[in-house]
Amino acid sequence: MDRIKNPFTPGAGYLPPELAGRNQVIDDGNVVAMRTKLQRAERGLMLIGQRGVGKTVLLKYLSERARENGIIPVVAEIRNDKSDLEELVLKLKEALYILDFKCKMKACIQEAFSVLGNFVKKFSLNIGDVGVSIEPHRGFGESGNLELDLSQVLLSSARAAKASSTAIGLYIDELQNLNEDAMRGIVVALHRSAQELLPLYLIGSGLPTIRTLIGKSKTYAERMFVYEMIGALDEDASWAAIVKPFEDNGVSVEDAAFTEIFKASAGYPFFLQECGYQVWQHAEHSPILANDVVSILPQVIENLDRSFFEVRFDRVSAVEKKFLMAMADGEPEKPQAIVDVANRMGRSANSLSMMRRSLIKKGMIYSPSLGMVAYTVPMFGAYMRRISESAATASS
Numbered sequence: 001m002d003r004i005k006n007p008f009t010p011g012a013g014y015l016p017p018e019l020a021g022r023n024q025v026i027d028d029g030n031v032v033a034m035r036t037k038l039q040r041a042e043r044g045l046m047l048i049g050q051r052g053v054g055k056t057v058l059l060k061y062l063s064e065r066a067r068e069n070g071i072i073p074v075v076a077e078i079r080n081d082k083s084d085l086e087e088l089v090l091k092l093k094e095a096l097y098i099l100d101f102k103c104k105m106k107a108c109i110q111e112a113f114s115v116l117g118n119f120v121k122k123f124s125l126n127i128g129d130v131g132v133s134i135e136p137h138r139g140f141g142e143s144g145n146l147e148l149d150l151s152q153v154l155l156s157s158a159r160a161a162k163a164s165s166t167a168i169g170l171y172i173d174e175l176q177n178l179n180e181d182a183m184r185g186i187v188v189a190l191h192r193s194a195q196e197l198l199p200l201y202l203i204g205s206g207l208p209t210i211r212t213l214i215g216k217s218k219t220y221a222e223r224m225f226v227y228e229m230i231g232a233l234d235e236d237a238s239w240a241a242i243v244k245p246f247e248d249n250g251v252s253v254e255d256a257a258f259t260e261i262f263k264a265s266a267g268y269p270f271f272l273q274e275c276g277y278q279v280w281q282h283a284e285h286s287p288i289l290a291n292d293v294v295s296i297l298p299q300v301i302e303n304l305d306r307s308f309f310e311v312r313f314d315r316v317s318a319v320e321k322k323f324l325m326a327m328a329d330g331e332p333e334k335p336q337a338i339v340d341v342a343n344r345m346g347r348s349a350n351s352l353s354m355m356r357r358s359l360i361k362k363g364m365i366y367s368p369s370l371g372m373v374a375y376t377v378p379m380f381g382a383y384m385r386r387i388s389e390s391a392a393t394a395s396s
């Protein structure tokens with residue numbers, strides 16, 4: 001097929017040709033945004049799930065819907081480095097500029113700029129000029145306590161949004177990487193906003209460890225959010241994700257061919273896109289037959305190994321690799337007890353706790369409940385088996 005017209009989008013955060021199977025969560029995200037805009041207290045939304053399931057795509061999609069509905073989205077990705085706060089505050093500054101156009105009560109917007117300016121100065125953030133020559137709003141956003149100051153910055157921005165009859169929506173990706181003080185600052189601001197009916201909300205996305213970060217921030221924080229597990233697509237949604245883009249481009253797909261794609265991808269969005277992309281690339285005729293799919297699957301798996309699995313596996317140390325390998329000897333797609341992993345390695349569970357922590361920090365595993373671990377990357381166990389087999393073949 002014409003490579004230029006290939007509709008599939010394997011990648012990170014690329015809007016797919018068909019955003020399949022996510023109507024409910026899209027609806028939930030829109031309800032949070034619109035209720036907050038109407039100044040009805042509403043819990044925020046956390047989109048949590050493994051790698052490559054479509055969290056970033058959803059977050060961006062929801063932020064665009066919010067923008068179309070007159071809300072001001074503040075979209076940021078947390079990388080766990082010094083620039084995180086700068087990115088967040090820079091995006092807030094941009095939101096204030098938009099509010100500046102809309103806001104009839106200039107005192108509110110000036111106060112928000114002023115508090116933001118204090119904060120930028122206090123935390124030596126490099127985000128350029130805050131841009132208004134006004135009397136500083138002394139004592140707000142400049143105590144040096146990140147939790148308190150960030151909450152004041154957010155609250156003054158929310159007041160400016162209220163004065164402009166709109167809302168500010170925080171759409172924060174990879175939220176599990178956020179610094180704990182900053183998380184507390186956001187939680188405090190959201191809590192006060194809900195109590196004072198200020199139009200500020202948070203839709204976050206990232207790995208399931210977000211729950212722990214939120215739980216640790218304040219005793220009441222966990223109840224402030226609804227957690228939606230984003231996972232593999234079911235068969236109908238996978239069908240829409242694959243067959244519709246082919247058909248929209250004049251190519252039909254035999255049921256048996258779709259079944260092969262569904263089996264190989266297990267409905268995981270990134271894998272579906274990679275399969276669709278490769279099938280399109282290599283197919284020479286319509287309809288696509290099961291054989292067309294089967295013949296290119298080794299190529300798909302090789303691409304996935306190189307672009308998706310290997311880059312992650314290469315980030316961990318040799319002993320951590322052994323831990324990940326030991327997880328693959330159980331039921332790798334399910335959460336497993338750390339004690340069982342330790343037994344397989346011939347060690348005690350206690351002696352693995354540092355390693356476990358390091359792998360969680362590196363985003364390779366997460367702990368779904370006490371004493372349990374799971375891979376953050378879907379189908380990682382099958383990859384582990386592929387590399388053990390190829391190592392065994394190489395040494396024989």
Ligand SMILES: Nc1ncnc2c1ncn2[C@@H]1O[C@H](COP(=O)(O)OP(=O)(O)OP(=O)(O)O)[C@@H](O)[C@H]1O
Binds near residue numbers: 016018
């Ligand atoms: N609902 C969907 N239907 C079909 N394809 C999808 C869907 N959601 C996402 N995709 C595709 O899946 C891939 C992964 O999406 P995305 O980058 O949003 O995942 P993610 O969960 O944010 O991954 P990570 O945790 O690695 O950041 C992209 O190629 C995207 O086009």
Ligand SMILES: [Mg+2]
Binds near residue numbers: 012013173
């Ligand atoms: Mg993402």
